[in-house]
Amino acid sequence: MVLAAVLAVVLVVVGGFFAARALLGATSAAPPVEEVPTAAEDTPEYKEAAAYIDGLIETYHSENPEEQAEFFPGGAAGYDSTYMNDFMISLVETQVELEDLADLEGFEARGDIASDVADLVLSLRTKAEDLERMFLAQESFGSKRLTLEDGTQYSSDGEYYPEGTPAYNAEREAFAQGFVGQPDANGSYAAAGEELAAGLGVTLNHNFGEILDYCGRSDGSTETDTSTGAAYCDQSPGVVYINHDSVSYEADVHSPYYIQMIKHEFGHARIAGVCATTRPQVASVAGMNHETLTNAFTVLYLGGDADLLQQVAVDRPEYLITEEANQLAQGIHDSSTCQ
Numbered sequence: 001m002v003l004a005a006v007l008a009v010v011l012v013v014v015g016g017f018f019a020a021r022a023l024l025g026a027t028s029a030a031p032p033v034e035e036v037p038t039a040a041e042d043t044p045e046y047k048e049a050a051a052y053i054d055g056l057i058e059t060y061h062s063e064n065p066e067e068q069a070e071f072f073p074g075g076a077a078g079y080d081s082t083y084m085n086d087f088m089i090s091l092v093e094t095q096v097e098l099e100d101l102a103d104l105e106g107f108e109a110r111g112d113i114a115s116d117v118a119d120l121v122l123s124l125r126t127k128a129e130d131l132e133r134m135f136l137a138q139e140s141f142g143s144k145r146l147t148l149e150d151g152t153q154y155s156s157d158g159e160y161y162p163e164g165t166p167a168y169n170a171e172r173e174a175f176a177q178g179f180v181g182q183p184d185a186n187g188s189y190a191a192a193g194e195e196l197a198a199g200l201g202v203t204l205n206h207n208f209g210e211i212l213d214y215c216g217r218s219d220g221s222t223e224t225d226t227s228t229g230a231a232y233c234d235q236s237p238g239v240v241y242i243n244h245d246s247v248s249y250e251a252d253v254h255s256p257y258y259i260q261m262i263k264h265e266f267g268h269a270r271i272a273g274v275c276a277t278t279r280p281q282v283a284s285v286a287g288m289n290h291e292t293l294t295n296a297f298t299v300l301y302l303g304g305d306a307d308l309l310q311q312v313a314v315d316r317p318e319y320l321i322t323e324e325a326n327q328l329a330q331g332i333h334d335s336s337t338c339q
């Protein structure tokens with residue numbers, strides 16, 4: 001309204017000037033009314049584009065893999081956490097590109113080309129729309145290699161691999177192998193554990209007793225114990241249960257062993273993903289404990305630390321890795337040899 005009033009005043013003055021000129025018989029044209037330049041962020045197009053991109057980020061942002069899985073065909077069966085990250089990063093990149101235009105007005109020089117800022121705003125609006133369409137159609141976002149805010153490197157080929165496919169598993173293994181968890185200022189690896197789990201596409205459930213809703217204890221008891229640090233149950237795939245009542249929980253979570261423990265549980269998950277059980281027959285007939293097999297698998301394919309993983313073997317020899325276990329783990333990994 002203020003702007004309209006100012007413009008009206010200008011027009012009146014110009015009109016008066018025009019009239020005086022006409023009276024004097026002047027023939028030269030009146031100077032053009034000068035347009036007030038508007039910063040991009042004050043235009044309705046910018047506001048609409050910003051609200052649209054913010055809305056997409058809000059809709060799809062979640063730290064919870066189970067919630068994210070709902071955006072994929074087949075839910076958890078089609079979930080790909082890396083592809084989800086690719087989508088979110090692409091949206092945030094578009095948001096930042098738009099913010100970079102906020103103060104600009106008129107035309108922006110890019111090299112030799114001057115682009116209309118309004119067109120650039122609209123193209124980013126369209127880009128965000130395309131990103132959502134591509135995500136929902138599981139199209140490739142193209143490869144990305146960048147440094148995230150926390151300084152970590154992110155790289156992805158931008159492809160969608162539904163959970164359980166060889167490409168998906170290769171992606172998870174590469175992540176596990178490259179993952180080095182750092183403790184927080186208090187020496188706790190709890191946050192690093194969450195980061196590892198998210199990258200592996202699994203959830204950490206810290207209510208250990210809930211595992212009994214799906215899997216019974218091998219000794220038939222219906223209560224959780226204080227000697228188990230973590231566990232995996234193939235009847236509730238994608239969840240690693242962490243036992244805070246374990247006698248060694250505090251020591252474990254303040255040690256790099258915590259990361260190894262999660263990798264080990266993910267090893268059970270991978271074996272169950274191939275063999276439909278954490279206790280494949282190929283090990284049972286060889287008289288091999290499934291923990292031996294899992295530790296071998298974890299070291300061979302998930303960047304497991306053999307020394308840390310075999311620490312518990314002092315009291316529990318079933319965690320000791322054998323050459324035969326390496327062979328069976330390789331058979332499961334390379335050729336799905338479960339029986």
Ligand SMILES: [Zn+2]
Nearest residue numbers: 264268291294
């Ligand atoms: Zn185990």
